[in-house]
Amino acid sequence: MTVLDSLVMSPQAQAGSAPAWAEPEARRRQDASAGSPSLMLLVLLATLGIVAYAGFLLNPANRGDLLPWLLVVLAETVLVAQALASMWTVLSSGHDPRDFRFHDATSRLFDVPAILADRAEDEPARWTMHLRDAPVAVDILVTTCGEELTTIEATVAAAVAVRGEHRTWVLDDGQDDAVQALAERLGARYVRRLSGGGQKAGNVNHALTVAKGDFYVILDADFVPRPELLTETIPFFADPQVAFVQTPQTYGNMRSVISRGAGYMQELFYRFVQPGRNRFNAAFCVGTNVVFRRAAIDDVGGMYTDSKSEDVWTSIHLHERGWRSVYIPTTLAVGDTPETIEAYCKQQLRWATGGFEILLHHNPLARGRRLTVDQRLQYLVTATHYLSGIVPAILLLVPPLYIFLDLTPMATTLGPGRWAASYLGFYVLQVAIATFTLGSFRWEVLLLASVSFPIYLKAFCNALTRRQQAWHVTGRKGGHRSPFEFVVPQTVTFVFLLLTTAVGVLRQAGEPTLTAALVWNVVNTAILGGFLVTAAREDVAGRRAARRAS
Structure with missing residues (x-):
């Protein structure tokens, strides 16, 4: 039986409800606590x-x-x-952002007759996705800067195989010819810029000059995506006000005291705090495992480049422009948490500096911030967390x-x-x-x-x-x-x-x-x-x- 056979012949599909691929194991086993x-x-x-x-x-x-x-x-x-x-x-974390519009978009995401006519039923990465009955173009951007080749290879190979038609781009700030060869071998496109300004945000902004999809995914080089990454996130964009859909950072390398401590420190945030922020339209981007609407990013002039915490800063600018965000606590990519004291210290220093920069230089409570009261309070908590x-x-x-x-x-x-x-x-x-x-x-x-x-x-x-x-x-x-x-x-x-x-x-x-x-x-x-x-x-x-x- 082909992948598409299971989609068409499933009891759910026959009953007219969500097809089998729309209810992946990751969501079914999502923590109900x-x-x-x-x-x-x-x-x-x-x-x-x-x-x-x-x-x-x-x-x-x-x-x-x-x-x-x-x-x-x-x-x-x-x-x-x-x-x-x-x-x-x-207390607000029990809210499920998957509304009727999401489920309706999910049920119509793929044109099954067209897939069969194209004889692509066993090639999910070629299945064209649709929103409001129009095809959408998606880019997956894998950002790299000197990571091990084996790490990059695992992520890029999985990104290429993600279900739903898309283009995979390797954004190499390490300017490594071996990474270029790896991308070409795996069927991904390769982008190298000559300058390093803006760090990761600058890398993404540069790539967006050549990657012209309606939506784009950002993946760190050490976060390996699951096949359902797009099918679980793209339907949220049926709401034209949704700017981005964020998913959790889940770690697979909890082997040392440092990696376990650093990983478990994020658990409460990703499982309960971020879901609760959905109630206030204040869930923010965490830099990876996120899908953006290109039009929303264009509206704020691109990813924010004047901070090492470009993710939170970009989020607050989008919310100030009236865009919505969605967070789902479903693991759609698994990556690495810091394993050494050096890596942990540098990561925490970067994150904390970005939070304090918001507190000191873009305080959410200041006059002129176009945020709701709830958003102001949530961003204040973020800025003062450290x-x-x-x-x-x-x-x-x-x-x-x-x-x-x-x-x-x-x-x-x-x-x-x-x-x-x-x-x-x-x-x-x-x-x-x-x-x-x-x-x-x-x-x-x-x-x-x-x-x-x-x-x-x-x-x-x-x-x-x-x-x-x-x-x-x-x-x-x-x-x-x-x-x-x-x-x-x-x-x-x-x-x-x-x-x-x-x-x-x-x-x-x-x-x-x-x-x-x-x-x-x-x-x-x-x-x-x-x-x-x-x-x-x-x-x-x-x-x-x-x-x-x-």
Whole structure:
């Protein structure tokens, strides 16, 4: 039986409903927990916990010494605000953007008699797609800049085979003749530009001068698309106001502490936060696995090139022009998350700098922004998200203030039970939500979230001073560099906390119980120490690999 036979002869097609190819396994197995009563209950309980903790913290009767109290209030205010915004968005995540117009367009996407007449039933990549009964032209743009050839080959080969007629283009910013030969061998078109301005966005804009399709897909070189990439996204464009359809970044290389932590950190966002943003027409592009309407991009003058986070900036400009966005939490491409500390630091620095640039130089709350109230709030959350990554740096200072100077953030008259009840009501429920959505407790996320504050501090300074940051590609090939080159602040902080722990132990010698400050400091020291052990193991493995390659 041919591929088209299964389409025509399926019970769904015979019954007049959506054909078999319109209900791929990826969608059928899509996680249904976004609208589950259990998640909603957890979110509501967590919201109550957030409010209760905020009330406890801001109660004047509970205040201790001014300096540590202000540090705690500053840090926790950021966390509470981000948590409340996330709860609000997650509560909207059960909305399915697939409306009647989408399903109608899906059922009419392919002209079956024409496919049969052309004898192309076993060649899905030749099936012409239609919207409102008119054929559409689609380009798939694979952006490359020095990645391994095997990585590029897997993506390009899969892109060429995607179901639905399209043209595949390899956009090579690495100017590599081997990549050109690879593209020609796989049946893709090759584009090389002479200048490197605008990084990835500039690469795409240059390609759009020769790729003239009605719609175009952007794929990073390490994201291998699934055959149903176009059939799951193109029908949304039956709505003429839809500018782009974004799908999640799903990772297939969760093998190391860094790759697992970096991957799991994105899970809650892609499974629950982005779907919730559909309610507010505020889901934004994440740079890959996205389909754009060419007319919408032309309307805003092309992909935004003055930031390393061209994806978010392009999205906000489209929303300001009145265009709509759609996000579907269906995996349509699988790629790689950073596997090394170097790659993770560079990725997070790029993302955070782009977010802070929006906050400081294109604030969504500023007058003149043509956004709805909901869009303003959602983009404000995006722009301030990485402030929560700076919070650990502030909280790390609180235990040393007590150990060295006897300064405490909360009143000494408070019993430990009352403090613990308020504190745990906030944090334990946050962990419970993360555990529910990820399937289990992911300690790697806690590790990276606790030690990444130097990256986000640097990103904030870069955005504040408009310092240009060099572009780095995740997974780019190159020689070994010690991860300790990128974790100097964490190493210095670890030494300081270790000395602080030693002083605290000496001061408490002979006392029956340990103070909360000392326990807190020991935990912080252990987390940073665990991260440095991970860096040491990565360094040893990298040196061995470099010796084998030489």
